[in-house]
Amino acid sequence: MHDLRPGDRVRARSPRSSFTPVETAAHHILVAGGVGVTPLLSHARWHAFWGHSFEVLAVGAPHLDVLRALGPVTVARDRRKMADLLGPVVGTAPWKSHVYTCGPPGLIAAVAAAARAAHWVGARVHAEPFVAEPAGGPFEVVLRRSRRRVRVAAGETLLDAVDRVGVAAPRLCRQGVCGECLTGLVGGTADHRDHVDAAEEGRIALCVSRAAPGETLEIDL
Amino acid sequence: MSGATGKDSSYPFPLAHDTYRISANVEPAAAPILHVGADHADVLALRSRILDGEPRRFVAAPHAAAASWDALVWLLDRMAREQAGVSLERDGHRYRWTNARLGVEQEFVFGDASTLPEHPLTFAGRQVEEDVVVLGARGDRLWLDAGMVVFASVWSLAFDHGMSFAELHGPVPSPEVFVRAERFLLRMPPGDAWRRLNWGLQLDDRPDLSLDASPAWGPRRRRLEVHDVGSEVHLRTEVQHLVRLPMTGAVLFLIGVRLLPLAAVAAVPAWSARLVSVLDTLPAEVRSYKDLGVLGPMAADWLRRSHE
Numbered sequence: 380m381h382d383l384r385p386g387d388r389v390r391a392r393s394p395r396s397s398f399t400p401v402e403t404a405a406h407h408i409l410v411a412g413g414v415g416v417t418p419l420l421s422h423a424r425w426h427a428f429w430g431h432s433f434e435v436l437a438v439g440a441p442h443l444d445v446l447r448a449l450g451p452v453t454v455a456r457d458r459r460k461m462a463d464l465l466g467p468v469v470g471t472a473p474w475k476s477h478v479y480t481c482g483p484p485g486l487i488a489a490v491a492a493a494a495r496a497a498h499w500v501g502a503r504v505h506a507e508p509f510v511a512e513p514a515g516g517p518f519e520v521v522l523r524r525s526r527r528r529v530r531v532a533a534g535e536t537l538l539d540a541v542d543r544v545g546v547a548a549p550r551l552c553r554q555g556v557c558g559e560c561l562t563g564l565v566g567g568t569a570d571h572r573d574h575v576d577a578a579e580e581g582r583i584a585l586c587v588s589r590a591a592p593g594e595t596l597e598i599d600l
Numbered sequence: 601m602s603g604a605t606g607k608d609s610s611y612p613f614p615l616a617h618d619t620y621r622i623s624a625n626v627e628p629a630a631a632p633i634l635h636v637g638a639d640h641a642d643v644l645a646l647r648s649r650i651l652d653g654e655p656r657r658f659v660a661a662p663h664a665a666a667a668s669w670d671a672l673v674w675l676l677d678r679m680a681r682e683q684a685g686v687s688l689e690r691d692g693h694r695y696r697w698t699n700a701r702l703g704v705e706q707e708f709v710f711g712d713a714s715t716l717p718e719h720p721l722t723f724a725g726r727q728v729e730e731d732v733v734v735l736g737a738r739g740d741r742l743w744l745d746a747g748m749v750v751f752a753s754v755w756s757l758a759f760d761h762g763m764s765f766a767e768l769h770g771p772v773p774s775p776e777v778f779v780r781a782e783r784f785l786l787r788m789p790p791g792d793a794w795r796r797l798n799w800g801l802q803l804d805d806r807p808d809l810s811l812d813a814s815p816a817w818g819p820r821r822r823r824l825e826v827h828d829v830g831s832e833v834h835l836r837t838e839v840q841h842l843v844r845l846p847m848t849g850a851v852l853f854l855i856g857v858r859l860l861p862l863a864a865v866a867a868v869p870a871w872s873a874r875l876v877s878v879l880d881t882l883p884a885e886v887r888s889y890k891d892l893g894v895l896g897p898m899a900a901d902w903l904r905r906s907h908e
């Protein structure tokens with residue numbers, strides 16, 4: 380990303396956020412640390428639009444003028460000041476308030492601690508963590524019935540690889556949920572990433588699972 | 601009644617295998633998502649008639665307002681993309697909706713209930729063949745927050761209103777399937793759309809098998825009064841779509857009902873053989889959940905005989 384220059388073309392995907400406001404909340408507290416303000420700007424616009432009760436606590440965040448035009452904003456000069464601010468705000472917030480934090484892990488932890496100290500339940504505390512996509516290194520798979528050996532590239536799924544060499548395999552969801560692509564695992568240790576407990580049946584979900592590091596898989600295909 | 605009988609050639613035959621087990625069986629949705637059959641106008645008229653006669657076919661919790669507007673805009677935009685004579689123009693929060701087929705022209709302001717003649721969900725729900733349910737996502741669970749459902753298959757929207765996803769699926773024999781399905785739905789990115797098919801058999805061509813209307817269809821169903829199996833008994837396929845709404849993250853659940861008489865199933869030998877095989881091998885708990893204890897074997901026998 381840092382090698383990009385103005386005018387370079389980049390490929391973008393639509394946002395994959397599951398960090399949405401809880402519509403049943405009586406009041407929304409938005410805690411923004413640095414560029415973590417980005418999703419919370421949308422939250423603030425949304426609450427201002429619908430007339431929801433909300434406030435923003437910000438530390439080191441840009442776009443403060445935009446936020447101030449939408450609703451009440453309290454700015455903490457540094458992390459320590461933010462920690463001092465959190466206790467009273469969370470402690471005196473109306474019943475059924477929710478808090479949303481986007482920022483560095485330390486800030487997320489500080490908000491969670493303040494909420495816990497005020498006897499909030501976990502379901503009222505939301506955070507947008509930065510998550511890395513699970514790694515997917517290359518590996519090899521032996522298709523026993525088709526008598527083929529296929530190399531699965533990094534970033535390619537087992538299902539893609541099987542498709543590429545023209546071996547038919549069933550599938551529907553491609554997310555490890557439906558169980559349609561489960562195939563017998565005859566040899567090798569897998570890194571199971573499905574949600575249908577394929578491992579318990581000695582099978583593997585071709586759409587999401589991979590070989591454990593250094594392993595070669597043999598499947599019944 | 602001619603409603604939702606799927607008289608067009610593209611019947612979504614629901615059985616992919618010779619045996620059936622309850623599963624999430626979702627696949628990526630492909631356009632068109634919203635069905636427009638040969639009897640489109642009749643289906644829409646029937647939907648409005650049922651809703652107007654029984655207002656309980658619509659529910660909406662106060663906290664479902666934003667998600668309902670989200671659903672409205674998604675549905676209108678979808679229709680505009682997929683159908684002729686339909687358009688949605690937008691200027692900021694202002695929209696102009698034209699549905700020439702129904703003679704509807706409406707301006708509205710997003711989020712402003714006073715600019716629509718009725719609730720956003722019924723406004724949309726009257727113009728599509730599909731039943732419309734809004735599942736709100738809160739606390740890692742989905743909740744039935746709102747909906748317009750006039751073609752329920754032996755359930756009641758008003759009774760289920762406010763239930764969690766797990767509670768909604770309480771009567772289904774394989775609860776673990778729905779635990780996984782809920783997790784999947786909660787991880788869906790905004791704007792994603794998925795499709796799944798469900799099926800059953802019924803001994804008439806009524807799309808409305810709501811529990812609210814059970815006095816109208818229950819007695820005959822209990823007596824299993826069938827004179828001509830081929831024309832009276834219908835395969836009921838539900839084309840279900842699951843959409844993660846872009847603004848609120850609520851899940852829009854669309855249910856389209858497509859009915860096909862057994863005689864028409866018999867006309868396609870591959871369908872007939874598959875349905876017979878599925879009915880013959882149905883696990884007992886699925887058979888009783890789908891209420892196919894008698895109707896299942898009756899349909900299988902009729903299909904077998906029709907090929908002799």
Ligand code: FES
Pocket residue numbers: 549550551552553554555556557558559560561573584585586587
């Ligand atoms: S395709 Fe659904 S689990 Fe793999």
